[in-house]
Amino acid sequence: MTYRIPGLLVFCLGLSSAGAGCTVADDGGASLGGPPRSTLGAGTGTATSVMDDMDLTGGSLVPYMDAVQAVYTNGLSAEALTRNALITNLRANRAMVMLPLATETYADDSEHEELLEHAWRLDPELLRYRLRHKETREVMGYLVSCALEQGQSVSYTDTRTGKTYEFPGEIGICPHWNEQGVHEGPAGAKCRQLITACLLALVNPTGRRITVSLRGQAFPNHRPGLLSPGPSVRVGTTTEDDAAIPSFGSCKSDTRGLSRNCGWTAEHVGTCSPGSTVTLGARGTPVDECDHRLPVAPGRSDDDTILRVCDGIHGCNAGSPAHVAQTEVRCSDRSEPALRFECPSSGYFSVMSGPLMSRRASGAPGKDGAPAPRKLAGFSVASRPPTAGPMPIGAGIVVEPAPFQPAVYPAQEADIFGWREGAFYGNFWTETNPLHEKLTPEMNEVDEEGNLYPAPRSGAVVFRHAFACTGEHWDDEIAYQKDRLCAGGDEDEDCVAHSVGACGDSYNITNCPPLHQCDLEDGGLVEGDGDFQECAGDGGTWLHPITSFLNDPVDVVRRPWLPVPGMPTPGGSGTSPLLPLCP
Template identity: 55%
Template sequence: MFVFCLGLSIAGAGAGCVVGDGAASFDAPPVSVRAAGTGSSTTGPATTGPATTGPAGDLVATWVDAVQGVYGNGLSAAALTRNALITNVRANPVMVSVPLATESYADEGGEPELRFQLRHEPTREVMRYLVSCALEEGQSVSYTDTSTGEETTFPGEIGICPQWAEGGIGAKCRQLLTACMLSRVNALGRHVTLSMRGQAFQEDRPELLTPAPSVRVVTVTEDGDPIPSFARCTTETSGASRDCGWTPGHIGTCTPGSYVYIGVGGEPLGDCEADPSSAAGLPQGDTVVRVCSGIRGCDSGSPDHIEPSEVRCSGRSEPALHFRCPVSGHFSVMNGPRTSGGGGAPGLGKVLGAALQKHKRFSVTSHVQPMPPPPPGAISIIEASFKPAEYPAPEARVFRWREGAFYGSFWGNKPLHHRLEEGMNEVTEDGEFHGAPGSGESIFRHAFACTGEYWTEQAAYVEARLCAGAGEDKDCVATSVGACGDAHSFTDCPPLDQCSVADGGRVEGDGDFQQCKGVLGGIWRHPITVYLNHPSDVIRASPFARMVSGALYVDAPLCPDPEDAP
């Protein structure tokens, strides 16, 4: 599985994340930059690898699971459609025939078609996400601008095609990487978390692009800014109301309106009281817990902060937290030591304590809200729809809205729009970028997108999702082909069944589209299917089936199959 925080922003200001195996938590794909004449490096929005300690405050660990992690995005559609590599007629075929490596792009000694192209900042954005999709942790590509001495390093993260570091890549890698980058475009410039599902190289990493058993709490805002509560405390601060020194836990699911109880420790919760006074006299534990509505962490004053009460549960010496499940049906758990921070570098005890803190386990139980008994013969709607709270919740339950599939290839047989000619979207040795005029349509001839069953006006949706500019200056990164499979007939029915397989066979039930068609026919065998936590995550005004208390509610029939039409 990979859950990606979306951020190929049309405005160029987006950020996002990806949840995938063995990764750390960022608000954008990391890029290290070393300025000329300096002896230290500064890292982008966040750094990879384990957490580090600073001169003040406790270590607040960056989560690295064996199951998944959170990656960040921020590439704009404008950069993807006007860059000096993929949309450069000369550079495009060369870059997939040589290693994705430092030597290939060097100003001195690199491939002639690739030299100097990374002097263009939007092209460096594209490289950042290309390396993020292709290479895995521990791999990287570096570039030194010989005109300024500035060095930039692009670390690998997801690892769809790590073999690209050694040599050219074939059609499967090209298609998977195209789908990876297309799916990370964000029209709103917001930090959007999404789930990406597909069939990669299962023999090497069978868990890649398949749903995981848990999802980490998102640690940045919709604007991509770090949530302050996950920063270190610079002074010693105590209690659950502090806005520093917290560690992200996992995301849980619950029935909206039901009562949820959560306790520290792996042992099951016994019978719990509803009255907060029941916790009187219980000793305070060494761990504080915060619960937030949705899939992000929160500060104490945030509207998403759920104010819980402490209650007594049988068989427990410490109080448990009691809260009402939010309308979203999702909650995020944060935890930390009761006291955090302090001057000076943390000693071994503090570091060890923080390391243990991040591996805290929690137990969760829930029950329906007490209600008056229904009239004879009637059924309580809440009871009928009640499902027990689950923590941590599996990825497939956190991300249930199938947005659609992205597929095609940025490389291959005449991949670029016919308006693009040699010399366009190219950087000269003096660093000047010669951009191409707008195409008015998709800049890539073989890049496509289809929508899931709950979306209408497919072409307009994909345009808002994947295009930048307007009129003749508009450039898109993919062409809309209609609905991937079925579609509800809210408005005019689109072309249906663009993908002949609605659930790829490698992981039964993960709902990944396969065998998808392009505009002129032909089958693309390596799409990536995107699932969202909420249907308006990527397009604020997107049309979709109504959602009641976190559940799908459809009041329109499916479009008729053309083969069944009279």
């Protein structure tokens, strides 16, 4: 089955899973939401099988533990990346990689005599006041997030106003940049290329923060598993408009019940076959012999665990469109009810948990009478196929439902982010001029008041050595480049990268792009994660790309999705072997 979005070709697929029918998982790790970030948690899990009177399908089990996730939110505007006082100012561009990515480097009174010693003989006070410019601070936030790790940060105090801005490290690709420059040696070159790829992958022209999975090969000895898909994904606690979801906030007074919109904890994301019936229970007891005729148990304790299920990969409030209708059921050998719900059309569900009674929070969690964060022993899940058969959509066309796959909870990151968007690579910081010829050294300067004196729009790609190639699903590389990588109007767009064609194969048989821009479709560091490696650009081969995977391909472009009428929403990962590829 085929769907079209301008610039994209996508396919209706069954969920890719490891065949898990029931998974029991320990709690741990942080939730997704807010600025780009990764999560490092700890925990181990066990798995049990489930069988009950519903003929629930499952039996092959997936053990689970929280680990480094490669999931982040992209929201860096193309406008900021193409017009800022650091990377797109030629003098600052050269200086910033010679110095540590640290607070003292960008202070209003900073002075770096070592800049005079370089062949470029840069002004020691060159980097003063640059973070007074709002869009430059936006770029700095993403730069620090890509380069530094949790626990590291850069801060800037505007001495005019006394206001301080904090830029926390999150992904941690080059944490050594916090101590020294990255302008020299093989490690410096690799760092600059990986940070370039990270920033490109986190550009989003829609003004929203979209969750993406980033995969590549960082410095494996520094942090094994970095930029590799993890065994689970935490539920998002903010919307794609970067608004906090109230249900994850503290309750202002003691509040009881399933419908409250406060006092909830973000759990994990699961996968299921759309239309299938899913039963989910907290703690490790299997959800077998469940009776839907007994939805409420008398005398429930205020400390009993309650659950909420939401459509997609983010949490939700009660009554919101994403809130999945659910019924509490009683299951044998379980002290607390389980939930039964119909799998949403997206094929993804997010789980929230909390006590039946959420107490008023009067201090930090676990202190001053405030409740400590709840830790659950695990979850059990089971599912049965949908009862709906083939669906007629007119003109004699009948749509067969996607093959049933058992529900998996928590689902693996690779199964939640299955749409391979493409690869990003290059270098924003090269010995030769890295910027378009129209950008002279005097352009994109900032004064002491924080006013930027921008370069005129180039109407082209601002960075000479930045590239993007597309995954196999895009059907119009030009439309993709404009929507994903450019800022400004149609006639004077500034773009952040050159679109070079398809990274590997392409299903766009009506207008085949240049193919196989990357020599490897799956880098060898983590087998099967689908990261492109050794990609072409500017007559050479770039060794440090980052590949972006999406949960929903419409997230990173500005045009609406136009599915074929009557078709269900695709879910999961993989490609269809029946559809032809470009020759």
